[in-house]
Amino acid sequence: MSRMKKTQKRSREGELSIEPPPKDHALAKWFYSNDDLIFYELRLAGRKEIPPRYLNPKLLDSQNFNHLKEMLNIQGLMDFVQFRDKYYPELTSIAYATLGMESNTRDLKDFSMVFKLGRNIYKVHCSRLASIWNLPLDGCLFEGGKTPLEDWGYDKMRAMQMFNLTQNEKSKIPCQPMNDEYRTLLYLVTYILEPRISGHGNVADEDLVLMWAMVNEIKINWSYLILHHMLRLKGKDTSGGLGYLCLWSRIFNYLGIDVSNENVKHFNPRWSEINEVTLHHMGRGKEEEEQAPQMAFRGHPGPSSQEQPSMSDLMQVLQSIEQNIDQRFQRIEDNQTSMDGRLQRMDRRLQRMERHMNIQEEEDEDQE
Known part of the structure; x- marks a missing residue:
């Protein structure tokens, strides 16, 4: 299809007039304005x-993904x-x-999709x-970086710790350290809720916000978010x-x-369904497939025999070890506090029994 040069005509009053597309153009029936047709051809x-992807619900039961x-x-x-x-x-x-x-300036929850x-x-x-998309009407309005996340109590570092994530030397956040359930959640976000063409192995800032909100049971107005994401996809190069x-x-279908x-x-279910096979494509089972036992920590597969680990890989493993140790010490301290409380209660009971x-x-001595 040949590219068209953009032309504009002005009326005698100086106002911009709408120039229709050429009648012999193959797509003329779909465009009322020649400018819209030019935008389509250029962008x-x-x-x-x-x-498109869809979730096989059997995955949730077979993997005991009750939280998801x-x-x-x-x-x-x-x-x-x-x-x-x-x-x-x-x-x-x-x-x-x-x-x-189109949005109501007084009530942003009153909006419409127009095309x-x-x-x-x-x-x-x-x-x-x-109703058409089978989504709820309620929820917070979230359209990306413009939302004041302070109202949600969101903190990026705490969110990363929640999912056991760390940034690498390229300032990217690989998803490998996450467990299977959270990685499946990320897959749903990046392929269904806010789909993108690539980069599904890294957690973007907006992915992190959405996952954090879902874990913390902050309901989102998904129709509002999806429509904004559609506009962002339209505006990309x-x-x-x-x-x-x-x-x-x-x-x-709804509009006839x-x-x-x-x-x-x-x-094609083979490529579109999110199921147990998807988990293996996301990295599960790599540790078991290695012929020799390798060092692995919660989502960090060990290096293969053909590839030496990079410094960033080692740093991620060390950071994961440090986080696991901190979590274990925290559990030990919590258990110690609980045991101290129990010992104090037992001591008070013994004192009462002695008294x-x-x-x-x-009383027995007095009776004698």
Whole structure:
């Protein structure tokens, strides 16, 4: 498809007029404004799709991920993370070109998703949007770095300690030290809740905030967050991918948009399902697969026989050891405090028993 030069026409009054796209253009039926078509061709045409994922709920039971199950239920996400359907990658990228959001300045929870296809302007209110996506209506408004996290009591260092995470020398936060349950939570965040095209092995700042909020049972307005993330995906350069493909399919279906002639794709369970196989791809079992026993600590696989550990790897292992030792000492101190309390209570009981016995002996002596 040839690139088009951007042109603008002005009326006699000096106001900017809307120039329609060329009638012979293959996508003319989808765009009312030539500027929208140019934006699509320059920024969205040919964008990679972020492959949709869905959770197999049997994973939660088979791995005893009761904490993760509880977090998903509190957030109202259990059905959402299991959703899968066919999707339309080309039509979705076209819809992204005119995507916008309308908010009530007095009540930010009153917002709508807005986009255009051809001469039709579609507006989906947040209440309907939540219903279409099977999400709850309530929750805190979170759109990324603009949210004042101080109101949540969020602290990055404490959050990293909660998940046993440390930054490496490249200022990245690898997910390997996390246990299987938290790594599955990260997988849900980076592939379903806030999908991205790459970097799933590292914990971004926003990933950390979302996981911390879910662990601390802070409910989030997911429709608001998803719509903001859609706008961020739209604004990225051409190397960024486009996600939420199945959510767009639900929107098209609800609005009655004719998709009969659109290119359609279907889920491939082998690549799309988050299950036990996914855990192995995320790193589980590598310690057992080594022929010789290697040193490993809670998510830190030992170095292979063909690759010597780097200084950053050793530092991560040492930091993990230090954290584990601190946690064990803390548990010992807690147990010691508990034992001291029990000993004090036992000592008071013995003193009462001795006083009672002395009184009883004196009474017996008086009777004699």
